[in-house]
Amino acid sequence: MRFWASLQNRILLLKYALWHFREQLRVTSMNNDEWVDLLVEARVNDKPSPVCAHQMQGVDLDAAYMAQAGLVDRISAPISGFKGALTNQAAQTAMGIDTPVSGVLLEGMLLPAGSIVELGNYSHAVVETEIGFCIGKSVSEQITVVELPGYVEFCLPMIEIADIGSQDPGAMTIYDFVAANSAAAGYIAGKRSDLESINEVEVFLSLDGNLLHQGKATDTFGDQFAAATWLINQAVAQGYTIKPGFFLMTGSLGALQMEKKPGSYSADYGTFGKIDFEIS
Secondary structure, three states: OOHHHHHHHHHHHHHHHHHHHHHHHHOOOOOHHHHHHHHHHHHHHOOOOOOOOOOOOOOHHHHHHHHHHHHHHHHOOOOEEEEOOOOOEEEEEEOOOOOOEEEEHHHHHHEOOOOOOOOHHHHOEEEEEEEEEEOOOEOOOOOOOOHHHHHHEEEEEEEEEOOEEEOOOOOOHHHHHHHHHHHHOOEEEEEOOOOOOHHEEEEEEEOEEEEEEEEEHHHHHOOHHHHHHHHHHHHOOOOOOOOOOOOEEEEOEEEEOOOOOEEEEEOHHHHHHHHEEEOO
């Protein structure tokens, strides 16, 4: 009898443990809509992005992009293009993935050349030197590198002011990063140029005349045409149509400027162009 009583007690304890586990899972897990709610709340209140991926069961990049699309839809700002992120091996390794990711550019993010970038408008701003493509023909299907020039009106130097602010940087995952629109926050467009010899472009970023970093076009994908083609196909795969006038920012050239200092910044791309801006 003691044996059976002991066995029944153990069964009851196991049932309670299972019930408790399910209750904890129910309380701590969230669905995609709840994830988007928190992302939108942070965005409209100018707060760092939430860290939620650990509460999503079976989270993957598809779920993160679904949350990103929900965020973009809820913001209700017109789309102005797309950006690539983690477009080199070192950045991917740091985030524990083996693929670049993308974000959506919105009209309110565009800053004119010569702008004063106010750090107070960002949770954690990062300055990146990039190359951009301006689309001249709508794209709604996958394309090849060979077909790319037929869709591009011009290319241009660009500066990205990314915002990597997170409520818990140590716990942030690649899924949190993507869901929060891959740090898309601001960008500066330079003057138009042509596609000729774009892979030979070099850029030198200086602060008050002192060199901060230099980069080259091939830092992204090893080839700007491959980078732009990937970004187009990535956006199309997510259901977007890339319209004339949209910008494509293909990814960072050279180092990321994580620690910003106030002053006059100049990104010199040689014959390709130049962008000057202030940070305060």
